[in-house]
Amino acid sequence: MSRPKILLCLDTDPQPSVFDGVVAVDAGVDYLFRHGGVRPADVRDLVYGAMFTRGGEDLKNTAVFVGGSDVTAGEAVLHAVRESFFGDVRVSAMLDSNGSNTTAAAAVVTARRHIGLKGAVVTVLAATGPVGSRVVRLLARAGAQVRVVSRKLTHAEGACDRVAATVPGADLLPLQAKDADDEASALEGAHVVIACGPPGVQLVTAAALTRNRTLEVAIDLNAVPPTGLEGVSPADRAASRDGRLYYGAFGVGRTKMRIHHAAVTQLFAANDQVFDAEEIYEIGLRIEE
Amino acid sequence: MSRPKILLCLDTDPQPSVFDGVVAVDAGVDYLFRHGGVRPADVRDLVYGAMFTRGGEDLKNTAVFVGGSDVTAGEAVLHAVRESFFGDVRVSAMLDSNGSNTTAAAAVVTARRHIGLKGAVVTVLAATGPVGSRVVRLLARAGAQVRVVSRKLTHAEGACDRVAATVPGADLLPLQAKDADDEASALEGAHVVIACGPPGVQLVTAAALTRNRTLEVAIDLNAVPPTGLEGVSPADRAASRDGRLYYGAFGVGRTKMRIHHAAVTQLFAANDQVFDAEEIYEIGLRIEE
Amino acid sequence: MSRPKILLCLDTDPQPSVFDGVVAVDAGVDYLFRHGGVRPADVRDLVYGAMFTRGGEDLKNTAVFVGGSDVTAGEAVLHAVRESFFGDVRVSAMLDSNGSNTTAAAAVVTARRHIGLKGAVVTVLAATGPVGSRVVRLLARAGAQVRVVSRKLTHAEGACDRVAATVPGADLLPLQAKDADDEASALEGAHVVIACGPPGVQLVTAAALTRNRTLEVAIDLNAVPPTGLEGVSPADRAASRDGRLYYGAFGVGRTKMRIHHAAVTQLFAANDQVFDAEEIYEIGLRIEE
Numbered sequence A, B, C: 001m002s003r004p005k006i007l008l009c010l011d012t013d014p015q016p017s018v019f020d021g022v023v024a025v026d027a028g029v030d031y032l033f034r035h036g037g038v039r040p041a042d043v044r045d046l047v048y049g050a051m052f053t054r055g056g057e058d059l060k061n062t063a064v065f066v067g068g069s070d071v072t073a074g075e076a077v078l079h080a081v082r083e084s085f086f087g088d089v090r091v092s093a094m095l096d097s098n099g100s101n102t103t104a105a106a107a108v109v110t111a112r113r114h115i116g117l118k119g120a121v122v123t124v125l126a127a128t129g130p131v132g133s134r135v136v137r138l139l140a141r142a143g144a145q146v147r148v149v150s151r152k153l154t155h156a157e158g159a160c161d162r163v164a165a166t167v168p169g170a171d172l173l174p175l176q177a178k179d180a181d182d183e184a185s186a187l188e189g190a191h192v193v194i195a196c197g198p199p200g201v202q203l204v205t206a207a208a209l210t211r212n213r214t215l216e217v218a219i220d221l222n223a224v225p226p227t228g229l230e231g232v233s234p235a236d237r238a239a240s241r242d243g244r245l246y247y248g249a250f251g252v253g254r255t256k257m258r259i260h261h262a263a264v265t266q267l268f269a270a271n272d273q274v275f276d277a278e279e280i281y282e283i284g285l286r287i288e289e
Helices: A018-026 A040-051 A056-061 A071-084 A097-112 A130-141 A153-166 A180-187 A206-211 A249-267 A277-288 B018-026 B040-051 B056-061 B071-084 B097-114 B130-141 B153-166 B180-187 B206-211 B249-267 B277-288 C018-026 C040-051 C056-061 C071-084 C097-112 C130-141 C153-166 C180-187 C206-211 C249-267 C277-288
Strands: A006-011 A031-035 A062-067 A092-095 A121-125 A145-150 A171-176 A192-195 A217-220 A237-241 A244-247 B006-011 B031-035 B062-067 B092-095 B121-125 B145-150 B171-176 B192-195 B217-220 B237-241 B244-247 C006-011 C031-035 C062-067 C092-095 C121-125 C145-150 C171-176 C192-195 C217-220 C237-241 C244-247
Touching: A006 A018, A006 A040, A006 C018, A018 A031, A018 A062, A018 A249, A018 B006, A018 B031, A018 B040, A031 B031, A031 C018, A031 C031, A040 A062, A040 A071, A040 C018, A056 A062, A062 A071, A062 A097, A062 A249, A071 A092, A071 A097, A092 A097, A092 A249, A097 A130, A097 A192, A097 A217, A097 A249, A097 A277, A121 A130, A121 A180, A130 A145, A130 A153, A130 A171, A130 A277, A145 A153, A145 A180, A153 A171, A171 A180, A180 A206, A237 A249, A244 A249, A249 A277, B006 B018, B006 B040, B018 B031, B018 B062, B018 B249, B018 C006, B018 C031, B018 C040, B031 C031, B040 B062, B040 B071, B056 B062, B062 B071, B062 B097, B062 B249, B071 B092, B071 B097, B092 B097, B092 B249, B097 B130, B097 B192, B097 B217, B097 B249, B097 B277, B121 B130, B121 B180, B130 B145, B130 B153, B130 B171, B130 B277, B145 B153, B145 B180, B153 B171, B171 B180, B180 B206, B237 B249, B244 B249, B249 B277, C006 C018, C006 C040, C018 C031, C018 C062, C018 C249, C040 C062, C040 C071, C056 C062, C062 C071, C062 C097, C062 C249, C071 C092, C071 C097, C092 C097, C092 C249, C097 C130, C097 C192, C097 C217, C097 C249, C097 C277, C121 C130, C121 C180, C130 C145, C130 C153, C130 C171, C130 C277, C145 C153, C145 C180, C153 C171, C171 C180, C180 C206, C237 C249, C244 C249, C249 C277
Parallel strands: A006 A031, A006 A062, A062 A092, A121 A145, A121 A192, A145 A171, A192 A217, A217 A244, B006 B031, B006 B062, B062 B092, B121 B145, B121 B192, B145 B171, B192 B217, B217 B244, C006 C031, C006 C062, C062 C092, C121 C145, C121 C192, C145 C171, C192 C217, C217 C244
Antiparallel strands: A237 A244, B237 B244, C237 C244
């Protein structure tokens, strides 16, 4: 008889995420150990408690989920989780602070539903934030020509350098966009745009979108109006306008949620998995089949 | 197959209530998400996590319970919970900080078991606190003539004004009681007394109770001796003395507990309920049938 | 139908122990109420919530576990738990801060597996810490002649006085050990040694162990190399060398884990149990049969 499934939720916010908890319940987790305000220094003892209580086949029934609103803090916690492992004595772990990995995976899976990514020109707006930089990584691995757009060129270049260091042969172009005209220029010739900007900040005007002749898919991950791409509604889900398909944040959200569920379920398949953007994207691809 | 029942417990105390947790378990909740030290500013993100993770019929399987020892703080949290809702996208919520709603409901249900409340004269002692003010509201709605007693007349008047504003036709009489003689006077001609004073504070002497000729039911909600009505034991449960029935805090407690259980169970019947004093009293009435 | 089993985990560390939580799940607990940063002043309200929510036969399905890394803080919390009880209205409680009780019980159970403790000479090194002092208590009750070794004689004497006050006829010898030679001397003529020193501190040299002619069982509870007894590996489990049996921390650990599981399971057998070192040792003895 197998052990109950326990998910150790290490959340960097003072109050641990209810969203992540509900998804875990619906993914079949039996017990949630929800910890708020987790700092890297807290991690070792907590993860030891997961590693040293069950043995052999049972070890895979305990897993770790790292969450919270601060992605950088979550990355530091995931690092501490991995540092706690002793060879084979380890548990599976997943990072999804602020939904960054499941959102990035869902955005790229959504684009891929309509267009072959290999060789496609994809513009990523606000590409240096936690979600944007993950979207760039996933696109680069998929063989897209990625335009990496940021307000500051040095930020865009830095993001490209970091991705290039881990993705051999990545095809990346850093671009600066100081205003709506620059953003519009970055869309010229692109087949896909994925806007990863902050809530309530418009990046591209409706006029610029209408003028553009190459875009086939336009995805906006900002759920709070005004959206990043003017005229996109958060509820858009393959909405056909101007001869192309539009997706808003909630339109991508169902795919995001399915990926999140599947990833938590998959965490308990073995004790040696670490799910960051790439692994969660692979899970997304399997769902699409 | 329906989703597991999740109760999001938002508690304003640093350590969330064990009492409320055990009752929730015994009311059939599958998963408790227990949060301590919750402030109104924390609420929106937590409640969003409850609202945006399940859809349609499943939404009713997530609900919110607001607890903690400070009723005013709990009211502010419940307000923030309601402010988080978007039209139909909402979850059911219940307030029972310090047991105030279930206790008030149980006290009035207990009185009603023995006497018709419509037109009855009911004296509420220490009527301006969290429990007392709820007792007054429930009695006023039930058509009783309520004597609202406080140490300060302005407090009693304020409490009456607040109830009158929400209960059309409420029959309320504010009274000041500076000492045991005043409290005794407030009982003259009353059919019921409900003492809502703080732990260990005596309000009415045994002599005054014996002298009184009109009281049929006397209820004291103070569990810590000395009780508010001298001679009442917390364990009294329809104890017959002086030609009337006495109830102490534990005597009312069983009814309170049954109401608390039933209210938590009922929370999961739909996704659009808010249970404050009135709704919880209605649940209490249904249990009595 | 019996109520679900609820374990109220009162942990004195800010983040409650994952280790204790997983063991509780695997011991069949249905719901964990995990509280971190618990101080004695918090205890009464929390334990009241466990005491006053279920009645009669159901009361035994709620129990308390006191944990955390600080054993002294845990003892104060257990004291506050016991002070909260009203006669028969109580719940079972167990203390195992830092694993001190289950570790001490496992060490003595392990020694007893190989040698009759009554009349045996047993040297306890680092005998005045939380684990060491519990080992001394258990050995004294079992009728062993116990050598209580500490760096300071006054500490050793104090530990002996405390045990003597609760174990009539205890046979205790306080000894000071300022260096490895003193520790080696304390082993001369002993049948068993149990080293309870801190992580990474060597107490006895391999040469001294080889020279010793009387030791039959040598147990070292320090899991972090260098171990307290030079040459002992944490993984040693009845390893035979020098004509005697060696146990390291992990070698004792499986017994410790079985005792921990059994104790949590046993907590729910009745509502009036308190498990400190002695009771947990008795559970360990029953497992060995």
